[in-house]
Amino acid sequence: MAPMQVFRAPFLLVVAAALTAACGAPPAKPDPRANWYRDVQPIIATRCATCHVPGGITPFALQTYEEVKEHSAQVANAVSTHRMPPWVASADCNSYKGERRLTQSEIALLVDFDKQGALLGDVADQHPLKPTGAELPWVDKTVKAAAPYTPNQFAADKKRVDDYRCFILDPDLTSTRDLIGFEVVPGDRRAVHHVLLYTVPKAEAMALEDGSPEGLGWQCFGGPGTDAPKMVGGWVPGSGVTRFPGQTGVSLFAGDVLIMQVHYNLSQTTAIPEETQVKLQYSVNPVPYHAQMFPLVDKKFAIPPNSMGYARSIEFELPVDATIWGVIPHLHTKGATAKVEILPPTGTTGADTCLVDIPKWDFQWQQFYFFSAPRGVPMSANSRLKLSCSWNNPTSQTVTWGEGTDDEMCLAFLYVTGKI
Ligand code: HEC
Structure with missing residues (x-):
């Protein structure tokens, strides 16, 4: 029995000590006011900082405590009026992967943070920040246009804010491959507002390139300009990588090229030469379900x-x-x-x-x-x-x-x- 007592004694001592501590000094109640470390940083990091990076499409970065404190009134207003994060699909219809929508309690925290003086809080309450933009598990091919392009260079008055341009991206396929994921990497994050990708036979794309009087690529707005383009995917800032769902993929055929339509918006920046890249991930074996x-x-x-x-x-x-x-x-x-x-x-x-x-x-x-x-x-x-x-x-x-x-x-x- 002796060894048992040896073990039990310290245990009782610990319990007794804990009880004394609990009775003597009740633990301080957590401060109910919203603060950066405990409440706001996790929301900003996962829901805002993906787009609000320095040198991105947004008017200011939202990453550090100082940046968010400086803009806290605008932040409160933008989230409570649902202007931010930008997400236009109705919640009453369906639910989607990667929805950029805040919960009511997240909105309330950002509003309180502003009202209650943008408190910093205690660093000990900081949450471990999860990485946000998942990466493709592997990349088979990275494609881009034949040369850098300067948005707006063909506008007569050079004052145009939007430029819609199509480029040929050639994955050089000699056999069919199933695309299961892709990542768009904008060359100039301040200017690239959205990207749409299509596949078409190379000859059709070349006819458009050759028919365009001005420089690399061609002007295109609604679609790439071919008869029956197949849409492969789209990208807007903050959308990260696309990985097609289930065990599905999109077949790219030998001799097909991608047409990348880029919408440049120069409201936050002046044009510089830029090269947007697309990373392609193919399935190792043909996918069971072709989309x-x-x-x-x-x-x-x-x-x-x-x-x-x-x-x-x-x-x-x-x-x-x-x-x-x-x-x-x-x-x-x-x-x-x-x-x-x-x-x-x-x-x-x-x-x-x-x-x-x-x-x-x-x-x-x-x-x-x-x-x-x-x-x-x-x-x-x-x-x-x-x-x-x-x-x-x-x-x-x-x-x-x-x-x-x-x-x-x-x-x-x-x-x-x-x-x-
Ligand atoms: C998908 C990209 C994206 C995400 C995510 C995003 N923003 Fe923005 N934000 C923008 C863009 C683009 C602009 C500038 C154009 C505009 O006003 O629509 C902007 C502008 C703003 C502005 C200034 C203009 C205004 O409407 O008040 C505020 C404030 C803002 N964002 C706050 C936020 C906050 C807070 C979050 C996270 C809860 C967030 N944004 C998430 C893209 C994003």
Whole structure:
């Protein structure tokens, strides 16, 4: 028994000591006021600092305590009015990977932080910061245009703020490869506002390059300018790497090239030569589920002059079962709303499934929305896909489908697997 007592004695002593401490001096209650280390830094690091980097597209960096303190009133206002982080898809429709949306309690903390004097708090309360932008597990090929490009160099007055340019990126494929992930690395983070990637046969892309009178690449706004481009993906600041969901991938065929459409916006910067790169990750073996980028297109609209909220929708019946993993709607700058839904087969009853709903379209923030459901959204044969768009047209011209800045579009690409 003796050894047992030897062990028990210190244990009782510790308990006794703890009780004495608890009775003698109750632990201080945590300060209820919001502070940097405990409350604000984790939100800023994961939800804001991805875009608000020094030398990025934003008017100021939000990384350090000093930076956030200096802008705390603007931060409180921007988050409580839902201007920041930029995220245009409605929460009532579906949920997506990588949503840039704050919870009510995160918003409340940022508002309190400002109201309560931007307190620093105790460094001992600092959370270990998780790395935010995940990396591709490996990269097979990095592609970029043939030379650097200076945005806006062909604008007659040099005062243009936006420049939309298409470039050929050649992955030099001699056999089919399945793309399972990619990362867009902007050359000048202050200028590159969004990037869309398409695949087309090389000859079609070369015809556009050769037909362009001015320098590297060609001016392109609505699409790359080829007949049936296949969308591969998109990027906006803060979206990090794209890894296609499930065991899916997009086949790139021998002889195909990528067309990279870059939207440069020079409102925060002056143009410098820049080279945006795209890192490509291929599957080692062919993927079990090949995805198609299925286009839903309404080309037949005519938006009346001086009209607000002119709306159209089209329906498309899919003859086979399919799984939808993601969707990217595309309108131009007169776009007001965009929505994609699945409706049950004609004549049957059943619930509609909302895929994406953008109640206030913003041309600056168009991106792929991949559903957070791990197995995607199933769609049974003969269900209907419905695409709805509306526009505001303040001009005195009727606006129709086209690729120019004054034209409009109503288009969505769906990332789909199945026998379609
Ligand atoms: C996806 C990129 C992105 C993320 C994430 C982001 N911002 Fe921004 N932010 C921008 C851009 C671009 C601008 C400048 C253009 C604009 O105002 O829309 C901006 C501007 C701002 C401004 C000044 C203009 C205004 O509307 O008040 C504030 C304040 C701001 N952001 C706060 C935040 C906070 C706080 C977060 C995190 C909770 C955040 N942002 C997350 C891209 C981002």
